[in-house]
Amino acid sequence: MTDSSGRPLAVFDLDNTLADTAHRQRFLERTPRDWDGFFAAAPQDPPIPQGVALAVASAEECEVVYLTGRPERCRRDTLDWLAAQGLPEGRLHMRRNDDRRPARRTKLETLRGLARHRDVRMLVDDDELVCDDAERAGFTVVRARWTAPSGTLRQAQEGEGRT
Numbered sequence: 001m002t003d004s005s006g007r008p009l010a011v012f013d014l015d016n017t018l019a020d021t022a023h024r025q026r027f028l029e030r031t032p033r034d035w036d037g038f039f040a041a042a043p044q045d046p047p048i049p050q051g052v053a054l055a056v057a058s059a060e061e062c063e064v065v066y067l068t069g070r071p072e073r074c075r076r077d078t079l080d081w082l083a084a085q086g087l088p089e090g091r092l093h094m095r096r097n098d099d100r101r102p103a104r105r106t107k108l109e110t111l112r113g114l115a116r117h118r119d120v121r122m123l124v125d126d127d128e129l130v131c132d133d134a135e136r137a138g139f140t141v142v143r144a145r146w147t148a149p150s151g152t153l154r155q156a157q158e159g160e161g162r163t
Helices: 022-028 035-040 049-058 072-084 103-115 128-136 151-160
Strands: 009-012 063-071 092-095 120-125 141-143
Touching: 009 049, 009 103, 022 035, 035 072, 049 120, 063 072, 063 103, 072 092, 103 120, 103 128, 120 128, 128 141
Parallel strands: 009 063, 009 120, 063 092, 120 141
Antiparallel strands: none
16 A cells, blocks of 8 residues: 655666666676676766656655666765756665576565555656566656667676676
8 A cells, every 4th residue: 555645766776777777787798797897886876867857846746766777886876876967856776686687677676665664656767677667567668768778787786686
């Protein structure tokens, strides 16, 4: 049952929705992939103006929540990055360090959990598979198509459960 007394939730992905990961893709193009380097470079991600503007505007009517496939070990860097960009404060849901399920499964699980207690106004995400599954589950989705799709990142999200 949802709590109608709270503001609705606007749920935002991070990588390639709010944060431009293009500069760190090189860490995933190696064999083996350098996951430590990929995540260590995240604090230098430039913000994506369209995503940031939508998050700021959404905060006028909604509580902003962040939902990322980044592992829990990146929490401090991620919170610092969000604050440095002037993004609204909000709960941050991250993947357990040992969770290797596809992003579409972990994110949908979290969305359903959020929806049990609050109205989820929208999910904003760049991952087409996450968006497709969320729409099929009845969520309103805004597809963040403001960066070039990355096959390497998609494989990491879907095949390796890393982000």
